[in-house]
Amino acid sequence: xxxxxxxxxxxxxxxEFPSPQALGGHRYRVHxxxxxxRRSKQRQQQATTKxxxxxxxxxxxxxxxxxxxxxxxxxxxxxxxLRAQLAELEQTIExxxxxxxxxxxARGDLRAIIGRVAPGSLELTxxxxxxxxxxxxxxAKDLAAxxxxxxxxxxxxPKWSEGFTSNRLADDLSERIPRGLSTKxxxxxxxxxxxxxxxxxxxxxxxxxxxFKLVSADEVFYRRNGDDG
Amino acid sequence: xAKATNPHGATLFDFRDTELMIKIAEEANxxxxxxxxxxxxxxxxxxxxxxRPMGMRLGWMRKYGMVxxxxxxxxxxxxxxxxxxxxxxxxxxxxxxxxxLPDEAMVEVMAHVTSRYRHGQSTLAHLLRREFxxxxxxx
Numbered sequence: 599x600x601x602x603x604x605x606x607x608x609x610x611x612x613x614e615f616p617s618p619q620a621l622g623g624h625r626y627r628v629h630x631x632x633x634x635x636r637r638s639k640q641r642q643q644q645a646t647t648k649x650x651x652x653x654x655x656x657x658x659x660x661x662x663x664x665x666x667x668x669x670x671x672x673x674x675x676x677x678x679x680l681r682a683q684l685a686e687l688e689q690t691i692e693x694x695x696x697x698x699x700x701x702x703x704a705r706g707d708l709r710a711i712i713g714r715v716a717p718g719s720l721e722l723t724x725x726x727x728x729x730x731x732x733x734x735x736x737x738a739k740d741l742a743a744x745x746x747x748x749x750x751x752x753x754x755x756p757k758w759s760e761g762f763t764s765n766r767l768a769d770d771l772s773e774r775i776p777r778g779l780s781t782k783x784x785x786x787x788x789x790x791x792x793x794x795x796x797x798x799x800x801x802x803x804x805x806x807x808x809x810f811k812l813v814s815a816d817e818v819f820y821r822r823n824g825d826d827g
Numbered sequence: 828x829a830k831a832t833n834p835h836g837a838t839l840f841d842f843r844d845t846e847l848m849i850k851i852a853e854e855a856n857x858x859x860x861x862x863x864x865x866x867x868x869x870x871x872x873x874x875x876x877x878x879r880p881m882g883m884r885l886g887w888m889r890k891y892g893m894v895x896x897x898x899x900x901x902x903x904x905x906x907x908x909x910x911x912x913x914x915x916x917x918x919x920x921x922x923x924x925x926x927x928l929p930d931e932a933m934v935e936v937m938a939h940v941t942s943r944y945r946h947g948q949s950t951l952a953h954l955l956r957r958e959f960x961x962x963x964x965x966x
Contacts, residue, residue: 793962795922798846802872809872813916 761811837880861902892950908950
């Protein structure tokens with residue numbers, strides 16, 4: 599028995615095609631005709647009557663100028679909301695910064711009070727420790743330089759052999775010592791030199807200060823007076 | 828007249844033992860005649876009549892053997908040991924050698940010091956102990 603093969607014929611040009619897909623493609627490409635099946639016709643009908651899904655552009659009803667206006671309006675609306683949020687956020691930040699500043703000042707006041715009432719009882723923050731360590735090192739280095747400079751001057755210049763106070767030292771040497779010499783620092787310098795045996799306490803002077811004398815001046819005294827005992 | 832650093836006494840931290848001893852030697856002009864408590868107090872800047880702190884201090888220094896008190900003259904002078912310490916202090920150049928020693932060597936130096944403390948004269952021992960007290964005071 600011979601096999602039966604179905605052949606589809608184009609109704610316009612009577613060309614033959616082996617399958618419905620081939621025929622449909624020919625009819626659309628050559629003759630501009632969409633599908634002729636019942637289902638195809640139904641789809642075409644739905645396409646013309648059912649509205650397009652809702653879109654912002656609504657292209658079939660708007661002119662090109664209206665599309666741009668619509669986009670601009672949407673952008674303005676969205677950006678306006680964002681700008682409002684940004685303004686609110688900035689206001690909150692500013693307020694919090696003022697509060698933080700106030701809290702930090704209060705903390706500084708408390709630390710100062712505690713530092714006076716109970717010195718050494720507060721544990722420094724890491725940052726404060728670093729700053730404090732750096733400052734202490736610089737201060738120690740500065741003091742060492744002053745001690746060295748003062749020692750050189752008072753042990754080589756004869757006018758210091760009769761004795762001196764920290765006030766006199768500061769008055770006379772302030773301009774000769776690197777970074778100056780206050781009375782308070784002069785006192786510290788002299789006590790350091792006392793530790794080293796360069797000077798000694800000699801007597802208390804008016805106002806409660808201390809007169810210092812060079813130890814090397816004592817050697818001169820002993821050489822001059824000896825011991826007649 | 829001025830008051831001492833500590834208006835209530837002439838403590839170790841106002842005047843070290845050697846500083847007072849040098850002052851005694853200075854004011855007595857190196858002689859054995861000695862100096863009265865009031866004269867020494869005046870020489871150190873204490874207020875007139877404020878002799879008690881100095882009297883107390885000298886009493887302890889006498890106990891430690893640094894000074895001698897003449898009961899007849901009511902004066903103070905340096906003991907032989909005190910004189911030697913003062914002379915050694917002002918004339919010594921050996922201390923410069925110690926000054927140049929590195930920190931690590933100071934432990935050994937301290938061992939020698941404590942040995943002298945244990946085996947040396949009592950006056951020296953007191954001076955060493957008190958000098959350590961002075962040097963390690965809280966600043």
